[in-house]
Amino acid sequence: MKTVTLRSGRIVPALGLGTWKMGEESHHRAGEIAAIRKAIELGMTLIDTAEMYGEGASEALVGEAIRGHRDGVFLVTKVYPHNAGHRSAIQACERSLRRLGVDAIDLYLLHWRGSIPLEDTMAAFERLVGDGKIRSYGVSNFDTPDLEAIPDAAQIATDQILYNLTRRGAESDLIPWLRARHIPVMAYSPVEQGRLLSNQKLVEVAKRRGATAAQIALAWLLNQPEVIAIPKAANTRHVEENRAAAELLLSEEEVQALEIGFPRPRTRKPLEML
């Protein structure tokens, strides 16, 4: 499995698992737990969740799925912007810890920029690190001007952003900004919530390779330096298929075909979010 080294020195797999919309319906629970456990078994040990997902239901599901496997997992969760104040962030983190059933979160992200001053959020994150409740912190959905507004942006472990073949706007200045500071990108919705998978240009590359469209989309992301992709898959078969993408090295012709099929925007576009 390809890995990415965070600023802390911690090594994480470049392919993890997203869990948005999981944990919300009891009749899907057993299958979702099986999918999370399969991901861990196959080395996709970075699991992404958020207090927002099902208002805690996803964190509770992840907590149940990782019981007995905590040490082998890198847990990422996110705080709502309206909970990201000095005291509120600490309380929100404690609620997340309870739902997850763990003593510490590996990476705690501000879900998107809200109206609470970033100084307050960063001070709360520092306090949480000092108290051993989180091991590192970062942001999500931050465009370049948002990153520049962080008092000490060098401290952030990642920016989790919408990034896939059809969402390449971040390549103009956001991703170069992060790379210059060795801050890995965490790419969410890597298959555009499934919408990318029927794209004919992608399907053609996949057919020629004897792979699936999802695998090519993920391999394209993993082909980039310092990018972590977190596809969500509640279906164990999808987890296995996605895992195999981490072993798929694209040829120069395949990369070229994707460049032509999915060109990056010529002018700067503000960061999009889902």
Ligand code: NAP
């Ligand atoms: P996504 O990962 O692009 O797509 C998930 C969808 O693709 C699901 O319907 C899944 O089906 C399907 N899928 C996955 N692998 C597949 C495969 N090999 N073949 C066919 N279908 C496949 O979208 P996402 O859930 O929006 O993004 C991923 C994760 O990023 C989220 O779960 C969340 O953790 C995070 N995220 C963060 C933000 C943010 O603001 N920070 C926003 C969006 C997402 P099944 O579930 O049926 O397997």
